[in-house]
Amino acid sequence: MNKTKGFQRMTKQRRIILEVLRNTTSHPTADWIYERVKEKIPNISLGTVYRNLKTLKEMGEIMELNYGSSFSRFDGNPKDHYHFVCEKCGKVYDVNMPVDETLNEKASQATGYKVYYHRCEFHGLCKECSSPD
Amino acid sequence: MNKTKGFQRMTKQRRIILEVLRNTTSHPTADWIYERVKEKIPNISLGTVYRNLKTLKEMGEIMELNYGSSFSRFDGNPKDHYHFVCEKCGKVYDVNMPVDETLNEKASQATGYKVYYHRCEFHGLCKECSSPD
């Protein structure tokens, strides 16, 4: 989308933010990422985290998710995949099932529009939240 | 979710907000709804609109959508259906194709979690945005 922007520099901040995101499957919030990065760069600012998350998203390195919450979560897995959102605890999990590419074609026929991709989120109860304890 | 709440009263405000939402397929923002309702109830407040949208959502009368934007859009169609989001103009359209219920079962097997429902959003270019003019 923003192709007018110049070349991207790989700063220490950007590298560590991406590193944090690549090393978790928890789909964290910006603030969680901020806290983690602060462990390595104590004086980093929240603004920098947001700016880098935006840049990394534009670079296609990460994904931004906002499933119902008032705030975003970020996914360090750039590969196309589905998500599961627990209705009770709000956690977001990756779903290990193939993306159904035929849906794009079906939606394209139904709308008459060009469809590039789709996102799917499943809602339910995760293991922890459905156990009676 | 919020079943502890008492009986809901059908006030003039709530009725007209629902009416506005039922009579559009444009998936409007809270502010757009506010402006529309103001034509009939000039002194209604934004807070009331938000409170009613929340209540109507809990009643299952409407849906809240937030596909990438920093703000919510609302859908007066309570029937389960997919959406199309235009990458260029940001408009949200309904997709007239059957909801694939088998996906829930597949996701349930893949995760081991209880899946109640899923949401799907298709991204691409709508007719207006893909024409060269």
Added chain:
DNA sequence: TTAGATGCAAAGGGTTTGCAACGTC
């Protein structure tokens, strides 16, 4: 009569941005 709903306005909370200093290429 009474608990839920409204209007108003202030507060909340995640995200963005202006600016001067800094760091990467």
Added chain:
DNA sequence: GACGTTGCAAACCCTTTGCATCTAA
């Protein structure tokens, strides 16, 4: 050396909330 990036803090903006008043049932 140029220009993208950072830290800081203020600004933004959508949404929520406290409170006195009002109203549907």
